Amino acid sequence: MSQDMLVLLAESLWETIYMVSVSAFIASIIGLPMGIILTTTAKGHILEQPWINKVLGAVVNATRSTPFIILMVAIIPLTRLIAGTSIGTNAAIVPLTIAAAPFIARIVESSLKEVDTGVVEAAQAMGASPLQIITKVLLPEALPSIILGLTLAIISLIGFSAMAGAIGGGGLGDLAIRYGYQRFRADIMLITVIILIVQVQVVQSCGDYFSRKLNKK
Amino acid sequence: MIDLQNIHKIYPTTNGSLVALNGINLRIKRGEIFGVIGKSGAGKSTLIRCINMLERPTEGTVVVDNEDITAMPEKELRQARKKIGMIFQHFNLLSSRTVYDNVAFPLELQGMSPAQIKDTVMPLLELVGLETKKDQFPSQLSGGQKQRVGIARALANKPKVLLCDEATSALDPQTTKSILSLLKSINTKFQLTIVLITHEMHVIKEICDQVAVIEGGEIVEQGSILQTFTKPQSNTTREFVSTIMNHDIPAVLAEHDFSKQPQPDSNLILRLSFIGHSAEEPIIASMIRHFNVVPNILFGNIDQIQNTPYGTLVIELAGEQQSIQNALNYLRSKELGIEVIGYVSRHARAIG
Numbered sequence: 080m081s082q083d084m085l086v087l088l089a090e091s092l093w094e095t096i097y098m099v100s101v102s103a104f105i106a107s108i109i110g111l112p113m114g115i116i117l118t119t120t121a122k123g124h125i126l127e128q129p130w131i132n133k134v135l136g137a138v139v140n141a142t143r144s145t146p147f148i149i150l151m152v153a154i155i156p157l158t159r160l161i162a163g164t165s166i167g168t169n170a171a172i173v174p175l176t177i178a179a180a181p182f183i184a185r186i187v188e189s190s191l192k193e194v195d196t197g198v199v200e201a202a203q204a205m206g207a208s209p210l211q212i213i214t215k216v217l218l219p220e221a222l223p224s225i226i227l228g229l230t231l232a233i234i235s236l237i238g239f240s241a242m243a244g245a246i247g248g249g250g251l252g253d254l255a256i257r258y259g260y261q262r263f264r265a266d267i268m269l270i271t272v273i274i275l276i277v278q279v280q281v282v283q284s285c286g287d288y289f290s291r292k293l294n295k296k
Numbered sequence: 297m298i299d300l301q302n303i304h305k306i307y308p309t310t311n312g313s314l315v316a317l318n319g320i321n322l323r324i325k326r327g328e329i330f331g332v333i334g335k336s337g338a339g340k341s342t343l344i345r346c347i348n349m350l351e352r353p354t355e356g357t358v359v360v361d362n363e364d365i366t367a368m369p370e371k372e373l374r375q376a377r378k379k380i381g382m383i384f385q386h387f388n389l390l391s392s393r394t395v396y397d398n399v400a401f402p403l404e405l406q407g408m409s410p411a412q413i414k415d416t417v418m419p420l421l422e423l424v425g426l427e428t429k430k431d432q433f434p435s436q437l438s439g440g441q442k443q444r445v446g447i448a449r450a451l452a453n454k455p456k457v458l459l460c461d462e463a464t465s466a467l468d469p470q471t472t473k474s475i476l477s478l479l480k481s482i483n484t485k486f487q488l489t490i491v492l493i494t495h496e497m498h499v500i501k502e503i504c505d506q507v508a509v510i511e512g513g514e515i516v517e518q519g520s521i522l523q524t525f526t527k528p529q530s531n532t533t534r535e536f537v538s539t540i541m542n543h544d545i546p547a548v549l550a551e552h553d554f555s556k557q558p559q560p561d562s563n564l565i566l567r568l569s570f571i572g573h574s575a576e577e578p579i580i581a582s583m584i585r586h587f588n589v590v591p592n593i594l595f596g597n598i599d600q601i602q603n604t605p606y607g608t609l610v611i612e613l614a615g616e617q618q619s620i621q622n623a624l625n626y627l628r629s630k631e632l633g634i635e636v637i638g639y640v641s642r643h644a645r646a647i648g
């Protein structure tokens with residue numbers, strides 16, 4: 080393989096890492112509070128608010144049921160508004176974030192719901208405020224499970240980012256399509272696939288490691 | 297210390313409303329260990345959870361330490377809860393925190409400094425005998441040790457009241473004993489009022505001063521332990537008492553027909569219970585001396601309820617009907633519990 084090809088590969092790998100990490104980061108910042116709200120406003124929980132819960136739940140479901148490729152195209156105007164363009168890695172971050180945030184919200188919600196209600200009750204009996212229950216009970220107790228969930232979200236994002244590449248988002252997906260598919264470079268195709276697999280493995284192993292390390296159950 | 301006035305709790309359910317508590321009135325004195333016993337579904341947990349408003353009563357007032365906590369706004373209630381410790385059947389410790397950090401938790405909620413926290417937590421860990429386990433996580437502890445952490449945590453805020461919701465139900469008999477004696481020593485040491493709910497009579501017998509029996513959301517009986525154990529009034533109480541004390545009719549008599557009224561040619565079967573000093577008086581001996589009756593002891597048992605000797609005796613009295621009645625009146629004049637089991641035909645019994 081030529082020097083140019085290697086540079087191209089390295090660039091694409093970096094683009095993928097960049098897209099995935101930035102969108103995972105922003106999506107977490109949005110998804111985490113959403114997950115907390117979804118949990119605590121549910122019936123019988125510490126901040127019971129059936130209406131907020133229903134509306135937020137509906138928004139999350141709507142986003143999650145839209146296939147990524149359609150979502151990406153559908154929000155192009157919004158992408159232009161935020162990123163100033165609809166192609167390139169920065170533009171891809173917008174739909175990636177919008178797709179991942181509700182996914183993370185649900186992951187956080189299900190992790191928080193796993194926390195033993197008895198423990199929440201004990202905190203209430205000690206006079207903890209709802210905010211204290213969230214920060215000192217729910218989140219620390221659910222952390223190992225949230226980390227596993229975030230790992231899953233990052234892996235999905237790696238997949239999505241490859242799809243984003245298909246419409247000019249850059250990254251390994253883009254490379255695979257432009258060279259591997261359109262120019263019949265089977266070697267490039269193979270290498271990108273291998274890199275994607277290795278990436279997923281590494282992310283999963285890291286997630287497993289940290290989750291296990293934090294889990295005291 | 298705790299005053300429950302006309303507490304009702306009604307849960308709305310899909311098929312109508314469910315009355316979990318139906319007009320509970322209880323007064324618990326400072327420094328007392330107050331037991332509430334009842335069968336599953338009787339409303340015990342609902343009742344104890346009403347004391348710290350984990351469950352808001354549908355109707356009625358809860359007064360703790362002269363403060364009406366049913367009328368408090370959320371913020372004040374949180375403050376009041378800090379003075380009401382609680383321990384649970386399943387311990388409810390934070391699995392992500394060490395023993396030390398679990399006990400520190402309520403203090404952290406108060407915003408106490410780490411140095412102050414340490415000064416409070418270490419003596420508590422010593423009190424419950426877990427100094428050496430302070431850096432372990434709950435998953436590394438036995439049930440009894442977990443409950444000790446729960447107790448230390450509940451005491452961290454120096455509460456005036458400790459609520460125990462089936463605190464020993466998940467523990468084996470020996471561990472139960474050690475936890476109960478820990479609770480007793482805390483009660484004496486800090487003059488702490490303890491409310492304890494359980495479905496096990498031996499827990500009540502072990503440490504409670506007062507007991508209330510709850511059934512179907514109502515208190516069916518209430519009184520001192522000695523009184524309740526020796527003279528149970530309701531059937532439920534009798535059932536509970538019989539789980540640890542033999543109140544059954546001895547097997548030798550089981551197949552006979554009893555009549556509650558004196559019959560000619562019949563013997564009287566009596567259950568006598570002796571409490572404290574009356575156990576030391578030679579009542580039976582003087583009965584024999586004064587009345588022309590022949591007693592036959594069918595069953596006897598001596599037990600202790602919190603250091604007070606307590607004996608039961610099932611006897612059969614044979615003799616002239618008049619003598620039997622005189623003997624019965626004599627026994628009734630003494631300080632002992634008498635239960636007439638019945639009269640049984642002398643033919644059926646080959647004595648006297």
Ligand SMILES: Nc1ncnc2c1ncn2[C@@H]1O[C@H](COP(=O)(O)OP(=O)(O)OP(=O)(O)O)[C@@H](O)[C@H]1O
Nearest residue numbers: 307314316334335336337338339340341342343495
């Ligand atoms: N949140 C709830 N919603 C509806 N019904 C409830 C609720 N909590 C308790 N109940 C009902 O109230 C009644 C009393 O329940 P409670 O938990 O107080 O009983 P308990 O005496 O503690 O029983 P156990 O020994 O089994 O713990 C039961 O019939 C129960 O089904």
Ligand SMILES: [Mg+2]
Nearest residue numbers: 340341342462
């Ligand atoms: Mg219960």
